[in-house]
Amino acid sequence: MTGRIDILGAGAFGTALALTYARAGHAVTLWARDGAEAMEAARENARRLPGHRFPDSLRVTGDLGALTADLALLALPTQSLGPFLSSARLRAGTLVSCAKGIDRDTGLGPTALIARHSGATPAQLTGPSFAVDIAAGLPTALTLACADDRIGAAVQDRLSTHHLRLYRTTDVIGAEMGGALKNVVAIAAGAVIGAGYGDSARAALIARGFAEMARVARAAGAQEATLTGLSGLGDLVLTCGSEKSRNFRFGMALARGETLGPGVTVEGLHTAHEIAARGDLDTPLADAVAALADGRADVATIADALLNRPLKPE
Numbered sequence: 001m002t003g004r005i006d007i008l009g010a011g012a013f014g015t016a017l018a019l020t021y022a023r024a025g026h027a028v029t030l031w032a033r034d035g036a037e038a039m040e041a042a043r044e045n046a047r048r049l050p051g052h053r054f055p056d057s058l059r060v061t062g063d064l065g066a067l068t069a070d071l072a073l074l075a076l077p078t079q080s081l082g083p084f085l086s087s088a089r090l091r092a093g094t095l096v097s098c099a100k101g102i103d104r105d106t107g108l109g110p111t112a113l114i115a116r117h118s119g120a121t122p123a124q125l126t127g128p129s130f131a132v133d134i135a136a137g138l139p140t141a142l143t144l145a146c147a148d149d150r151i152g153a154a155v156q157d158r159l160s161t162h163h164l165r166l167y168r169t170t171d172v173i174g175a176e177m178g179g180a181l182k183n184v185v186a187i188a189a190g191a192v193i194g195a196g197y198g199d200s201a202r203a204a205l206i207a208r209g210f211a212e213m214a215r216v217a218r219a220a221g222a223q224e225a226t227l228t229g230l231s232g233l234g235d236l237v238l239t240c241g242s243e244k245s246r247n248f249r250f251g252m253a254l255a256r257g258e259t260l261g262p263g264v265t266v267e268g269l270h271t272a273h274e275i276a277a278r279g280d281l282d283t284p285l286a287d288a289v290a291a292l293a294d295g296r297a298d299v300a301t302i303a304d305a306l307l308n309r310p311l312k313p314e
């Protein structure tokens with residue numbers, strides 16, 4: 001079934017989804033905070049996702065009043081969501097967040113922010129998917145999480161395309177936590193590779209990182225099965241194994257004493273700080289990523305500390 005879909009946020013991911021749904025026959029309106037007119041004229045997002053011409057059924061606007069679809073996707077970084085939602089007063093019946101993080105001001109995930117700031121039904125789209133892969137039309141599978149399974153099923157149906165297959169869950173917390181926490185492990189994995197510790201060390205880190213993800217997610221109320229699905233394990237494998245990931249590249253750069261350019265979205269940095277600041281669980285990787293990013297410790301010191309903790313059962 002095709003229809004109208006609004007997408008808010010013309011970064012790499014919002015643009016990739018807009019291309020996907022416009023190509024599938026939907027009438028898509030993509031809202032951009034900056035540069036809407038230039039994108040509309042060029043028929044391309046040259047800054048965030050170059051090389052993909054916009055189909056005729058995709059139009060770009062800078063006017064929130066032009067958004068009238070009953071289904072809207074929110075593709076903004078997590079830390080922008082609260083302030084944006086509180087000022088935007090969106091009308092859509094269902095708002096689907098694509099953000100992978102935890103809001104540092106409130107400790108809330110994206111769907112709780114939607115519920116707090118709008119009357120819309122909140123849902124979460126998450127899982128292993130680089131914007132460039134989706135834009136290229138490569139096969140991809142994601143998770144659509146919605147507490148209301150009837151609405152979730154309808155959204156799953158509308159947002160699945162031939163190349164983009166959506167699975168469905170009502171475990172919104174699990175889906176959100178998987179997407180947020182895998183970014184922290186990806187930064188750590190990038191640091192391992194950047195420091196030259198090798199693939200075996202990275203595999204150990206991914207496995208222990210997954211154990212930490214499960215601990216934190218369970219404490220937040222997530223179901224174990226969600227974590228072993230696309231939004232947890234699936235996205236963890238993708239992000240820890242590819243230099244296409246900004247979180248992974250950020251970790252590599254940290255280990256090498258380099259920086260990424262300005263304006264690069266690195267969601268895991270905020271999530272690491274949020275988890276480390278809570279301090280209520282055993283989270284050595286989140287603590288390490290926060291310390292590394294703050295310059296409180298270097299990779300060698302952190303690796304020594306992690307390796308020399310008391311031995312314990314797995």
Ligand SMILES: NC(=O)C1=CN([C@@H]2O[C@H](COP(=O)(O)OP(=O)(O)OC[C@H]3O[C@@H](n4cnc5c(N)ncnc54)[C@H](O)[C@@H]3O)[C@@H](O)[C@H]2O)C=CC1
Binds near residue numbers: 033034080131
């Ligand atoms: N790029 C990717 O491959 C994927 C990204 N995501 C998630 O999607 C979210 C967005 O990421 P990207 O599109 O990649 O980021 P991006 O860095 O490419 O773009 C972010 C966009 O958000 C806009 N923005 C930032 N603050 C804003 C505000 N307060 N109001 C309005 N617009 C604002 C920026 O102008 C920019 O267009 C993140 O949570 C990310 O984890 C999820 C899956 C894949």
Ligand SMILES: O=C(CO)COP(=O)(O)O
Binds near residue numbers: 130247
């Ligand atoms: O979430 C992603 C892939 O699923 C994108 O990862 P990065 O934000 O690290 O680029």
